[in-house]
Amino acid sequence: MKHKFLPVNKSEMEERGWDQVDFAYVIGDAYVDHPSFGHAVISRVLEAHGYRVGIISQPDWKDPKSIAVFGEPRLGFLVSAGNMDSMVNHYSVSKKRRRTDAYTPGGKMGKRPDYACAVYGNLIRQTYKKTPVILGGIEASLRRLAHYDYWSDRIKRSILLDSGADMISYGMGEHSIVEIADALDAGIPVEELTYIAGTVVKVRDKDRIPDAEFLPSFAELTEDRLAYAKSFYTQYRNTDPFQAKQLAEPYSDHLWVVQNPPSLPLSTEEMDDVYGLDYARTYHPSYEEKGGVPAISEIRFSLISSRGCFGGCSFCALTFHQGRIVQVRSHDSLLKEAEAITHEPDFKGYIHDVGGPTANFRHPSCAKQTRCGVCKDRQCLFPAPCRNLDADHSDYVRLLKKLRDIPEVKKVFIRSGIRFDYLLAEKKDHFLRELCEYHVSGQLKVAPEHVSDPVLSLMGKPEHAVYTKFTEKFEQMNRKLGKKQYLVPYLMSSHPGSTLKEAVKLAEYCRDLGYMPEQVQDFYPTPSTLSTCMYYTGVDPRTMKPVYVPRSPHEKAMQRALIQYKNPELYDLVNEALHRAGRTDLIGYGPRCLIRPRRNGEKSGSSGERKPGASRERKPGMSGRGNGTAAPGRPKKKKTIRNIHRKKDNRR
Incomplete structure (x- = not known):
């Protein structure tokens, strides 16, 4: 357990006997090695595939030396703004500056820049002109093509262009980041990696994108709001890994930003593997004297049982990030993690949540989704539940009962949200009874x-x-x-x-x-x-x-x-x-x-x-x-x- 955390500086890298990291991971959050944090998942997945990853957390974006902690990485830089878009993290809806940042030691505000991915990418480029830079995380995913930016009140270019990066690994990223790493390790130049699912790339030769659906140009989008609406809806209808087309957004006669179709969803075995990696499950010990990282308190005793959501709320970005196909972990995987939680010193007997984007989604909405994908022109629940909807809580009920039966567990709460129309679509009331009898605490x-x-x-x-x-x-x-x-x-x-x-x-x-x-x-x-x-x-x-x-x-x-x-x-x-x-x-x-x-x-x-x-x-x-x-x-x-x-x- 000497190397419980990945190295955060050169001396820790050398303690491992490394003379160089394969990837330097620049993040806008504090370093929290817990599977609820995207940087922890991606870094541990790369480690499991034999790659050396060093973490550069919240670097001083005014000092190029702050991203040279490990020197030049062998394969490239990974960049993420953190678990939130940096602008949402910094500003309320009234555009007033927030006072605290739950993802920073001590909750201190101001440790990351606005538009963090773009700033970090350009910071890297000041020193490392040719080293591959790959963006990831929620900020990059949701800004991967031209997008409306509320804070500047205008259409902005793809963050790929504004950051100076080479690629975006969008969505959850486990599949695409390993494929990128393997390709770079094989000596393939980053500019040749235009084919990987779940990525966005720059292409300067139109002949290299023969099968793409072309979106309106960036110039058209800035001049015509209806053109932007049509372009956005085309993107919205191409978020399914089984049916999505490659999309190309022109910026000039010699530059296109190309979005490849999303990566395939993880199987249950793959989900188990990802969440079973050797996470420290807490923040880096260097933050202890600063008061720790507040965000850990919300998820420390919670279990992520699923990802993806077929709810389809218009104001939610999950369709663009995790997709509509629900992916789940096995009971064994979740029970193993729950057992581990019960042995943590501060555990008081309460599991705070068992869920995901929507807690009571524990399988795809219908059987065909894992073979054919989701419907392009129909929603699963809106405006009314689809006739093919498989509204069944049996698996979730069995899982919750197993968790309740762990001797050290006093109560299992469900706090990540219940989709009530899906609950009503089930003919039986057995989940509602379980929910009310065991998993609600008053409200x-x-x-x-x-x-x-x-x-x-x-x-x-x-x-x-x-x-x-x-x-x-x-x-x-x-x-x-x-x-x-x-x-x-x-x-x-x-x-x-x-x-x-x-x-x-x-x-x-x-x-x-x-x-x-x-x-x-x-x-x-x-x-x-x-x-x-x-x-x-x-x-x-x-x-x-x-x-x-x-x-x-x-x-x-x-x-x-x-x-x-x-x-x-x-x-x-x-x-x-x-x-x-x-x-x-x-x-x-x-x-x-x-x-x-x-x-x-x-x-x-x-x-x-x-x-x-x-x-x-x-x-x-x-x-x-x-x-x-x-x-x-x-x-x-x-x-x-x-x-x-x-x-x-x-x-x-």
Whole structure:
């Protein structure tokens, strides 16, 4: 165990008896050797294939010497911005700088640059002019072709060109990175590696791309938003490894960026091999004195059971990164990892999660996907479950029971998300019963996202009636089990298609539920999602029909404020939104009103005039249907989600 971690400096490299690394891996995150971190997986996969990898974590991007830690690597540099796009990592949806970075020691912000892949790539090129540079990770994957960049509000070129790199290994990368390494090790020049699945490359001779589908040129994309919508949808329909075509994006008469079809999904045996590698399962010990790496706390006692998602949410980039074909680990692999977790010093008996992008997806949505791929023009769950959908939780239920039976395990939680429409598509209720009886701790977080069906349609989500049916079945099951457990809905404001009218409807839903969320997710236009394409172009690329897009920061603030209408600090925004939406009927003293009128001369942010005998406005965070407070002399009862639903139960 002397060499538990890969080397992070030259002295550690020499301790291993190496005079040179094959690959120097430059990463924007702290070095965490855990399979939830992309750099850990890729570096360990390369190590398992006999390659020497050194880690250069969060180099000083203003100093070229910071990437020369190991000297020139024998085969090339690998570059990743980290587990998040660097711009999402740095900025909120309002483009304000975040204060902390969970992927940096001590949570310190500012240890990586904006557009990290491009900056690191150019930093390397200052010293190493000819050494191969291969980009990977989420930032490179989602920016692999021309893309809309929310932070600069313009179409940007493929990151391959802006970084000075030679190739992009997109997606999860295990297959493509080994093929790249083997080719370079065999002496094939990097510019000749134009054929590897799961890669994006530069081509300067059009005759070398005879079978590609040509996209509009970069010049066309910057001039015509509809051309961008059509180009994006072509890319969206070519994300399946079995059916996708090679795509070519012209930048000049002598330069094309070419995307090869995605790599094939991993088999269960390959998944087991990847997650069974010799990970240290924690951050590098050099970070201990800085307070460790905060991100490890979220995943340290969790199990990744699957990857890929056939949910098809428009605002999610998983289609472009992991794909729609679900890939899973075996029970034996997961049980072995769970056993190992129970022996860690800080383990208290709780496995925090068993899942992936969607926890209850444990196999491909239908049998044909592993042979023929996913349908280009049909979704598995949207607008309704496909008739060929194999909605079966049996395997997941068996896995969860085995995990519960491990003697040291007290509780197994499911926190990575339940797709409720898929749960309802199963004829039996055995998973819902297991979920409620064993895997919820009081509250289950779910993501209906909205209540307006037109908005949900643009989101790629089921109609609101489907969520309503799920809430009823969830309540029924908990009553049957004698449990008091409640749903906590995730809601999104300002998604394309949402006018103030739809935002008011969402506020009314929160009123009727007696629930004001402490946080609301304002739609964030991240690279390479259908929703981001709608945001930029004003059309749905699937139909090319116009879509209303709330773009102004003020309107977005009003939509967000409506969901949190009980917060006195947001009174002015809610009041303005209701006037603009023509819903002044919701300003008053009745039980269905959202806010009270404000008398003349009253200060901004006030809750409004109080009628004689009427109760005071609640403080932010309080919720419930009425506006009452505790009787004089009686202690106030804290109004939580649990208490709200208990009231609803008593009214029945």
